[in-house]
């Protein structure tokens with residue numbers, strides 16, 4: 439569950455919740471990303487274990503997808519004096535708490551309202567633990583995401599811009615806004631930083647940068663050549679995420695959620711309008727069952743491994 443370094447700890451919890459990185463510096467403590475709302479009490483408990491009686495001074499978010507900031511509200515309530523820093527792109531949406539612009543409504547995901555106290559400006563640095571971390575813009579998966587780089591130890595917090603095997607769904611592409619080129623240029627930025635330790639948004643800490651970059655670029659090329667493949671993958675990710683959250687539900691319940699959730703209908707309209715929405719849903723479920731990502735017992739769908 440936890441990967442310990444002398445200055446930081448990664449709390450790794452699969453795909454429903456992003457990794458959280460805990461810093462226990464002499465001056466102040468911090469956490470980068472706070473997981474999904476349904477794990478928030480667990481996030482607080484794990485954080486308290488790591489802080490060993492100290493308070494939390496700083497909450498930092500690489501980006502504001504529901505699986506990266508779903509614990510913010512609980513942590514803000516529990517640690518009254520903690521300051522919260524976010525990337526600048528969505529600051530106005532957080533102030534107005536625009537759940538549509540923040541992606542929670544169109545993805546059909548939840549995130550309790552939180553406030554922010556300051557911004558992570560790309561080009562600037564932030565002290566986490568004992569050392570300054572550079573803030574780099576990392577558009578692609580999310581146009582407003584940042585990644586954090588510590589040059590002394592060459593450690594990168596890569597969020598969902600680079601995983602050991604790939605990168606996160608490129609949401610703008612689902613709306614037919616070009617963003618694959620941004621994914622590519624963010625991979626180039628990461629290559630130039632040349633980290634030797636990478637803490638991804640999901641999955642274990644890894645060290646093989648060139649292998650990860652090569653896998654990510656192969657995947658990106660496949661998507662650029664055939665954006666329908668990316669759209670199909672994204673549609674399955676959204677369904678799988680809901681199954682991860684619910685663990686089990688009736689086929690009817692998931693079908694209703696699917697039809698009522700904007701990103702599903704947008705992807706259907708933009709990429710799969712040749713088949714009916716219901717048929718498309720059935721095809722996606724069949725795919726998830728085939729791969730083992732879901733299991734079926736009578737009318738009940740269960741989350742698979």
Ligand SMILES: [Zn+2]
Nearest residue numbers: 503580598606
């Ligand atoms: Zn994300």
